[in-house]
Amino acid sequence: MxxxxxxxxxxxxxxxxxxxxxxxxxxxxxxxxxxxxxxxxxxxxxxxxxxxxxxxxxxxxxxxxxxxxxxxxxxxxxxxxxxxxxxxxxxxxxxxxxxxxxxxxxxxxxxxxxxxxxxxxxxxxxxxxxxxxxxxxxxxxxxxxxxxxxxxxxxxxxxxxxxxxKNTPKVYYSEIVEEQIENLKPFIKECKFSKRFVAIRLLEDDENIYKIVHEKPWFSDLMPRLKDAKDILRGEYSEDDTKTILFEERLALAKGIVTQIAKKARRETLTEKIDKILIHPVLGLPIFLFIMWAIFQLTFDIGAIPMDWIDAGFSAFGDWIGNTMPDSMIKDALVDGVIPAVGAVVMFLPNILILFLGLNLLEQTGYMARAAYVMDGVLKRFGLQGRAFIPLVSGFGCSVPAYMAARTLKNPKDRLITMLVIGFMSCGARLPIYVLLVSAFFAPSMQGNVMFAIYIGGALTGLIVAKILRVVLFKGEPEPFVMELPKYRFPKIKAVLFDLWVKTKLYIRKAGVFIGLTAFALWFLSSYPRADIVKKYEPLIEKAMPVQKEVIKQKMNQEILENSYIAKVGKLMAPITKPLDLGWKEDVSLLVGLAAKEAVVGSMATLYGVGDADETSKALIEEIRNAMPFTAAVAMIIIVMFYSPCIAAMSTFYAEVPQWAWRVFYTVYPNVFAYIAALIAVGLIKLFS
Missing domain, CATH: 3.40.50.300 (P-loop containing nucleotide triphosphate hydrolases)
Known part of the structure; x- marks a missing residue:
């Protein structure tokens, strides 16, 4: 056969x-x-x-x-x-x-x-x-x-x-293009492709064909003729890019043939009627923003309900382990390190599933292509593609699902640039830090404006950095948006559910490993050495009245954190952060923030001796106002805006990007950027004050 x-x-x-x-x-x-x-x-x-x-x-x-x-x-x-x-x-x-x-x-x-x-x-x-x-x-x-x-x-x-x-196509372009193709063919000798195909691809600057013919002995004779042919086409079409000239040729040919072979639909299709509204020059962007707002509201409002249940469940499980097991390092590691880390992995699942359910529905119905079309013109100015809007906006809620949403970008360069600037979008966990510092150092009438400036400033900085990355490290244009808008169709529920199941497994398997290991390491560094301190406080806790026990435990925790390995690292950082007017307590709090940004406020409360306090605590606000200069507060806000996100987010990035070079770059560059930005801000304040 x-x-x-x-x-x-x-x-x-x-x-x-x-x-x-x-x-x-x-x-x-x-x-x-x-x-x-x-x-x-x-x-x-x-x-x-x-x-x-x-x-x-x-x-x-x-x-x-x-x-x-x-x-x-x-x-x-x-x-x-x-x-x-x-x-x-x-x-x-x-x-x-x-x-x-x-x-x-x-x-x-x-x-x-x-x-x-x-x-x-x-x-x-x-x-x-x-x-x-x-x-x-x-x-x-x-x-x-x-x-x-x-x-x-x-x-x-x-x-x-x-x-x-053995029928082969007979497709011909305009007379001027065909003339240049024929002029090149005599100079193209032995090659595995037809002379016509090589001539066309060379006119289109095809790198693959260039590499093949570059080694040929006849290449030097061909190059002057190729340059002349391109110059003739550029002059004839008033277009510098010969790829565009050939694209326009094929488009004109397609239109001409379609008019001869196709009888077009007599009436306007449902897709065309819907597109008149959804990609309308004026209405298209507001409609898209509303749809994305609705998805994010569902992601973070509805997702918060099971998140609270999961958080409560893991807290209860940790308490049960704490009450059941005898005191030991293993117990402390489980209760304070491993169980919270696993809880952090599972806790983000509702957000991820709801977000990806929304994105999958947009993809399968055909709207995602419209969304990219609507945003492409704006983001392309910053070296990004239209689809990058979705992960970037997701970053304002949580960086974890934002990194996963970047999968909608098929081009590796576009996806990596987007992921490298997601951290500039301030996630929800950074809000308590902003609230604390802004409340302490800005008048109530200014606080709303300052908060707005923080969020907008971070986003605009991210876009500028994306443009710099495109120019310096990822040279070339973002993947073009091809004007093909599929018909609207009902989504296939089975396919949507299967895709969600695959993403759930990948997230738990990949990100969970990084999160568990890193969380355990940070817990250990912030909890040890502790033996001598615990030994000193245990008799006091046993003799104290019930009301006083919590106060003594808080002092013990403060002393443990002050003398921990991570505190020693923070104190070693003092010469580096001194130009920013930051003290070692702020350094330690920022280091703890690598585990989870929401832990920064708690660490500051512990180190300043306030105890269990949140960002609205008047006592903590007063302590910080008295202890920190204004320049230090501004520096800390800027560092929180730009430095590395939490370990859950970093772990997700590592899981999505397998190349170690980019993992290292991603780990280092935001911290260097944050330091330089804070240094410039402090310098300007001192200069003009």
């Missing part, structure tokens, strides 16, 4: 996987492409005397790749052996999809096109003339619906016929 090896390609969301699932008698094999963790699906089935082997390549918009998935598709099409390309197209997005089809056609391999989702297109009164399309392009095509399973047998009959006749 003869085998036809078919590369299955198409843009994202065109129904390739659905088409595979609809082929009767097919055997599916799932693995990974060599060297990358990108899913590889292969399907084998028989038709007549042929065995057809379909390799489902990741969805890609263009040969100008931005994501690892797109790179896999490009590398396969350029370097692997196959007989034919089957290009799946969304019938509702003909012009946008055909731009990529014409890039594929340039390769010179036999191509067959499946106009998928034709059931939706035809219900709206649309028709596609596949015979006329074949006459215009020499590419066989079939109208199909993977969902309703029609046209599939006819499609694979055309695949077999194209394979037998």
């Amino acid at each position: 003869k085998e036809i090896k078919v590369a299955l390609v198409g843009q994202p969301n065109v129904g390739k996987s659905h088409l595979i699932n609809s082929i009767s008698g097919a055997t599916l094999h799932v693995g990974n492409f060599s060297g990358v963790t990108v899913e590889k699906k292969e399907v084998e089935f028989s038709r007549g005397e042929y065995k057809i082997k379909l390799i489902d390549l990741p969805g890609t918009y263009s040969f100008h790749t931005y994501t690892p998935e797109e790179e896999v598709t490009k590398n396969f099409l350029l370097n692997e052996e196959y007989d034919l390309i089957l290009n799946v197209i969304d019938s509702n997005q003909l012009e946008k999809n055909l731009i990529f089809s014409f890039q594929i056609a340039d390769i010179g391999k036999p191509v067959v096109i499946a106009f998928n989702m034709y059931d939706e297109y035809s219900r709206q009164g649309g028709e596609i003339d596949t015979e006329k399309f074949f006459k215009l392009t020499n590419i066989r095509a079939e109208n199909v619906s993977a969902k309703e399973k029609f046209g599939l047998e006819e499609l694979f009959a055309k695949v077999i016929k194209t394979y037998e006749e």
